[in-house]
Amino acid sequence: MDEKHQAAILLQKGGPLSVGERATPEPGPNEVLIQVKAIALNIVDSFQRDFGMPPVPIYPAVIGSDVAGLVAKVGSNVSNAPPLGSRAIAFASSFYQNGSPDHGAFQKYALAQSEGVIRLPDALSFEEGALFPLAVLTALSAWTTVGIPLDTKYTPQDKQAVLIWGGASSVGTFAVQSAKSMGFTVYTTASPKHHEYLKKLGADVVFDYKTSDVVSQIIDTAKKDGVILRTAHCVVHGSLQPTLDVLKITKGDAVAKVAHSPFPIPEGPTLDGAEIKFNLPPMDPAERNEHMYKCFHLWLQNGLKSGTVVPSPRVQVEAGGLEGLNKALDTLKAGVSGTKIVVQV
Ligand SMILES: NC(=O)c1ccc[n+]([C@@H]2O[C@H](COP(=O)([O-])OP(=O)(O)OC[C@H]3O[C@@H](n4cnc5c(N)ncnc54)[C@H](OP(=O)(O)O)[C@@H]3O)[C@@H](O)[C@H]2O)c1
Structure with a gap:
């Protein structure tokens, strides 16, 4: 694996995002490193880019939360992650990680806590897989x-x-x-x-x-x-x-x-x-981890297996990869109807 990777970096409050290189991190004991293939956008990403809200405690920052990709490395204590090299859905957000830019979605390699990482079923594309995390x-x-x-x-x-x-x-x-x-x-x-x-x-x-x-x-x-x-x-x-x-x-x-x-x-x-x-997940970290496990490993993973949960709403791919994220966020700000914007990486 490369020791550096490309990221859409938020250098200061108010943006814009600019693509640059970051050191590729090692996963902590309970974390998974994801090679990102698709990123879905949420309106909160534009609030963070434009207003630094919800708070962005560290600049340069990497924002975003929703990815699908490949499992690149697995932390030493993780027993419930999809195997190395397999396709995964991951909640990769710096928000619950004290702003750690290694955990944001808008980059080619992102860390995610294992409670928020599950296998992406073969029948679903990376773009469909990215629809789930924050919305679920x-x-x-x-x-x-x-x-x-x-x-x-x-x-x-x-x-x-x-x-x-x-x-x-x-x-x-x-x-x-x-x-x-x-x-x-x-x-x-x-x-x-x-x-x-x-x-x-x-x-x-x-x-x-x-x-x-x-x-x-x-x-x-x-x-x-x-x-x-x-x-x-x-x-x-x-x-x-x-x-x-x-x-x-x-x-x-x-x-x-x-x-x-x-x-x-x-x-x-x-x-x-x-x-x-x-509406918020529990604020206590241990309670939140348990809640995330129930959301992703129980409700979502079991629902995908049984077919009772499907990707939704429809995928709207915006072009340009990491370089296209500023424009894609502006498109989201202008409003969507029954679609979710996804960028391929
Ligand atoms: N609390 C949290 O932790 C948290 C986390 C994530 C998101 N959020 C918030 O959740 C909200 C939804 O986010 P999202 O990403 O799911 O939104 P979204 O996909 O961008 O929402 C677009 C949809 O909203 C519908 N809509 C707009 N105004 C409506 C109204 N008055 N009545 C019924 N439907 C209406 C439109 O429906 P039609 O196409 O049918 O017109 C459109 O399809 C946002 O305010 C976001 O900030 C909160």
Whole structure:
């Protein structure tokens, strides 16, 4: 292996990224070194490039989190990683590694903690493999944020429904898939062109969020279906108020639980009898490692094996490799609809 590799480096707050060389690191005892073949982009990457938020504690920095590639080296204590040379999906982020640039995704070799590294099935491309990491972690963390364990299995008799506002987003598609796997009746919102796709992923009813009576449509459907609707995941900006408008009626006297993925939670919308929590994985490192293991090694790996979890949303490849990342991030900032931007390395 080369002792140096190419990286898209964030030299200072405000960017841009510039391609340069970095020393290729050795994995720590619980880490895996990935030779990166595809990188998927998240809007948080553009916030970090442009505003240094969420905080970037070390410059030069390497940002990004979602990769698929080949296992290049395995740390001495790792027993659960895919074998050397095999294809892998990895959550390679410096965010939970005190900003360590060796761990960011935007480079040809990146370190990842073993809890976030699983085998990439032969049937999936590297580009499809890169779709999963942060979106899966975020979708699954929403459940634990509102106190629902990941091994929850409701039966139809439980009549438990959930509202996922923003189903066509990257996080939303995995919120839908995971809600289905837990046995919820799944209500979600999206533009009409994505309705059939979201039903294939597991949504029971998809509502057009642009119609003026969408709130009453959801309330009426919950009444007709005879379900208990007091759990929600606000995935996208602007979703809290309409979600609370639904829950106000459907929660009855019970406490409603809402996970809110965009930061910050907007000032204003509240509801008596509703707990609204910012969606994040556990902050305690040991708890977070266990949570990541459950998300990647249990839910995702088992779901991929059994075919109950599929890559989503659709891949949108942007050209240019590491050099193309600035432009690809600008394209993401301009907005996507039912796709996730991926760059080949
Ligand atoms: N808390 C965390 O740790 C964490 C981690 C990752 C991401 N996030 C946040 O999660 C959010 C989603 O990220 P993402 O990458 O999944 O987004 P994304 O894929 O970029 O979202 C694009 C989609 O959002 C949908 N959308 C936009 N406004 C909508 C609305 N008012 N109602 C319903 N759908 C709407 C659009 O749906 P249509 O195409 O149907 O119009 C579009 O397909 C972002 O705010 C991000 O910052 C949080």
